[in-house]
Amino acid sequence: MHTASSTTAALYERVRRVIPPVEWPVFEDDIEAIVALKRERNAVILAHNYQTPEIFHCVADIVGDSLALARKAMTVDADVIVLAGVHFMAETAKLLNPGKTVLIPDLEAGCSLADSITAEDVRLMRSRYPGLPVITYVNTSAAVKAESDICCTSGNALAVVESLDMPRVIMIPDEYLARNIASQTAVEIVAWKGHCEVHERFTPADIRELREAHPGVVVLAHPECPPEVVAEADFAGSTAAMSDYVGRHRPGRVVLMTECSMSDNVAVAHPDVDFVRPCNLCPHMKRITLSNIRSALENNRHVVTIDPEVAAGARLAVERMLAI
Ligand code: 13P
Ligand code: SF4
Numbered sequence: 001m002h003t004a005s006s007t008t009a010a011l012y013e014r015v016r017r018v019i020p021p022v023e024w025p026v027f028e029d030d031i032e033a034i035v036a037l038k039r040e041r042n043a044v045i046l047a048h049n050y051q052t053p054e055i056f057h058c059v060a061d062i063v064g065d066s067l068a069l070a071r072k073a074m075t076v077d078a079d080v081i082v083l084a085g086v087h088f089m090a091e092t093a094k095l096l097n098p099g100k101t102v103l104i105p106d107l108e109a110g111c112s113l114a115d116s117i118t119a120e121d122v123r124l125m126r127s128r129y130p131g132l133p134v135i136t137y138v139n140t141s142a143a144v145k146a147e148s149d150i151c152c153t154s155g156n157a158l159a160v161v162e163s164l165d166m167p168r169v170i171m172i173p174d175e176y177l178a179r180n181i182a183s184q185t186a187v188e189i190v191a192w193k194g195h196c197e198v199h200e201r202f203t204p205a206d207i208r209e210l211r212e213a214h215p216g217v218v219v220l221a222h223p224e225c226p227p228e229v230v231a232e233a234d235f236a237g238s239t240a241a242m243s244d245y246v247g248r249h250r251p252g253r254v255v256l257m258t259e260c261s262m263s264d265n266v267a268v269a270h271p272d273v274d275f276v277r278p279c280n281l282c283p284h285m286k287r288i289t290l291s292n293i294r295s296a297l298e299n300n301r302h303v304v305t306i307d308p309e310v311a312a313g314a315r316l317a318v319e320r321m322l323a324i
Helices: 004-015 025-039 066-073 087-096 119-128 140-148 158-162 175-182 204-213 227-232 240-249 259-269 292-301 307-320
Strands: 044-048 060-062 080-084 101-103 134-137 151-153 170-171 186-192 218-221 255-256 273-277
Touching: 004 025, 004 259, 025 044, 025 292, 044 087, 044 307, 060 259, 066 087, 066 101, 066 307, 080 087, 080 292, 087 140, 087 151, 087 307, 119 134, 119 140, 119 170, 119 218, 134 158, 134 204, 134 255, 140 158, 140 307, 151 158, 151 307, 158 170, 158 175, 175 240, 204 218, 218 227, 218 240, 255 259
Parallel strands: 044 060, 044 080, 080 101, 134 151, 134 170, 170 186, 218 255, 255 273
Antiparallel strands: none
């Protein structure tokens, strides 16, 4: 069997349950280089819960859901931030750290929700529903955030909706998140027709089949899933809320109706829980690899920049959210 180097041997212990020994040598060289580059460049790596385990558990300094990454981005004490996630997350980190270099390893790491709406669409929504506040999911471009009153994530959407003290609000662009939140509040929500290409594929029939095949399985769903799916799940919450649920309740067997890497990352911390794994891959999240993280640090690319006027408006919407 391959013997890991001393730097990476301890790291492999963390992930041995989800990365077979035969795959590990492929990662070792990049991991060692990234650890050294972070030191040299005074850099930190922020990684979303959907990043693969060799990134999430072996090179990331800060991990979490979109809300945690935004909150923790504000406290980063480094010259360089590498965002292992998708472009809107890197933009959010830049908004909160205008003086730091923020890098995204692949500029094509987008998001179907962010692509579903433009700043012009938001202006049209406002003219169609005058006086209604616009709540914008963080899964959007900075230009869309700049047209908004406040942002939200799947972790705080209900709290944000209720904080505005308005009978009716606009919530964009995720139709399913909006409908899932609407079912928990008296506030009327006007939605947009955007969908997450990963979560829209889950169906209630998937859950019924899973329950039949795995009696007693606990089903957790992300609120970007269609409301019919959330209705059949035992719990719905952000990626961090799903992870916390597993830690708190320790179900014997669980399925996470979300992106595939989530189960691997949570399973590392819970060897006693059996993870059933029908899942969908996010092609955008999967664009980030150890090799392009290394290249990002070696070549200082791709630097995230935001037009200063757009950034000012977008930052306000994000800061309003973080103040709640
Ligand atoms: P979370 O904020 O729950 O991590 O979700 C982000 C995301 O992109 C889910 O698809
Ligand atoms: Fe966007 Fe969906 Fe991928 Fe999350 S999982 S980044 S919402 S496409």
